[in-house]
Amino acid sequence: MIDTGRLQPIVLHGSNISYFTGKMENYFRVRDIPYELRSMQFPGDRKKLEKALGLMQMPALQLGDGRWMTDTTKIIQWFEASYPQNGLVPDDPVQRFVCLLLEDWADEWWWRPAMHYRWHYPEGAHFASRHLAAELMPHVPVPGAIKRLMLRIRQRGGYTTGDGITTKSVAGVEDLFLRLLGQLQAIFSDRPFVFGDRPSLADIALSGPFFRHFALDPVPLEIIRQRAPAVLEWVARLWNSRMDQCTGEWLQGIPDDLGPLLDDIGNGYLPYVCANVDAVAAGNSRFDVEVGGVAYRHARYSRYRVWCLQELRSHYLALPAQAQAGVRELLEKHACWEPLWRHQSLPLLPGQEQGLPFRGDTKMIGVNE
Ligand SMILES: N[C@@H](CCC(=O)N[C@@H](CS)C(=O)NCC(=O)O)C(=O)O
Structure with a gap:
């Protein structure tokens, strides 16, 4: 310990x-x-x-x-x-960058599909609104049914239909999830964790969408059971792992099966991030964007995600020169390089997020702000 x-x-x-x-x-x-x-x-x-x-x-x-x-x-x-001993970020600089990229993507890109599965389907919305009303608002003096309704309206208006998902894009958003399951099923059938025999920050980040959402909410959980049992095993394995007891090693290099994840980052996530940069620069709090074959309408802009892009750039620039060349080659191969650098300057607020983790300036998505 x-x-x-x-x-x-x-x-x-x-x-x-x-x-x-x-x-x-x-x-x-x-x-x-x-x-x-x-x-x-x-x-x-x-x-x-x-x-x-x-x-x-x-x-x-x-x-x-x-x-x-x-x-x-x-x-x-x-x-x-x-506490650097037995840390979660691989020492190899190329792996380290990919690990940080996967963290950002797991945090920011899988939020919307996770919220979709929870709040779009009646069984998810019923379960989650009941749970949250009882857990977080027991002392609010209004009837439970009203609290549950308020939660459903707030979450849908903030994060699903209110963040770009339309009836036309539901199938596309769900296809993204099915594709991810296929990719992760292949990875976790091959090895216990993303980078080999020990957990890394990439596993921790993926636990965000999976542990309390996809592997908990009724609709996606049944899909995982049927299509990706190795992913369900990984969810439990991570929860039951202790770094200090891990004797396994990280892999060498970047395994080929991470390629499809990087392709999706390059063709879906990063182009969305660029559209978000344009919206923030123009002062448009809502924007339309079509990425990875899915059209989002009236997505909410996020100042926080502009800072996330800046962070990814800083991680790249902090790499030793030789590792920069290797990372660049990898990112170019998977369509990530161009969108990472598309904007010469980023529309950040003065000193934005410099107080983290002790003080924040912007929320991931400014619902009710
Ligand atoms: N970047 C933040 C994101 C945290 C976040 O957005 N959490 C959600 C709940 S899981 C939230 O607080 N949403 C704000 C809201 O619903 O008002 C982090 O990594 O902690």
Whole structure:
């Protein structure tokens, strides 16, 4: 177990069916860092977190010395820098970059399909609205049926139909998920984790969409059972893994079966990120974009994702020259290079997100802002 005594007690405020809370829990378990999960309570926690962190998003972490933290990506980077032994980011610089790219993609691109499966289908919306109303809003003095309805309207309006998905694009969004399952089924039939015999940050990031969404919500869970049982095994394997007990090694190089994931990043995710940059630069809080054969209408812009692109560029620029050449070749092969650098300058706010993980400036998607 890592000796985090000076940081204890670590309290993770979130929900036990939340995407990013689930990612953080997988991280703490794999690194064997003790934590207590506490359900956020609304509306009270909103004001408290806005004051402490500058914004309210889930999860929020409180350290024993009273400091609050936000943003799983930066929180994990902070813990990894504080406890570098047996870390989750491979030493090989090319693998390291790919690992960070996969993290960003798992965080940002799979959010929408995960929310779609949860809130579009009555069985998902019924389960999740009941659960969240009871977990997060037990003291709100309105009837349960109203709370559940409010949650459904908020989540759909914020993250599914309100974030670009139309009746015409549902089939395309679901095809993305089916394709991902095929790709991951091949990977996890070959080896236990994305980069070999030990978990990496890429596995932790993929636990965001999978642990509390795809492998929990009724509709996608049944699809996984039927089509991708090796993925279901991986979800449980990761949850039950402890880095300190892992004797396995990471692979050498980038395995060929990661190629299809990179192709999808280059043809779907990064072109979407570029369209988001255009929208932010133009001050359009909504935009239309067609990527990877799926048309999104009135997607919400995200200032946070402009910063994510900047982060990916910084990770690349921080690589040693020889590794930069190798990464560039790989990214070019999978259509990722051009969109990564398409915009010469990025429309960031002054000092945007420089306070992370102790203070945030923008939410991933500014619903209700
Ligand atoms: N980049 C953030 C994203 C966190 C996030 O967006 N969490 C969702 C819930 S899982 C949220 O708080 N959404 C804000 C809202 O619904 O108001 C992270 O990595 O922690």
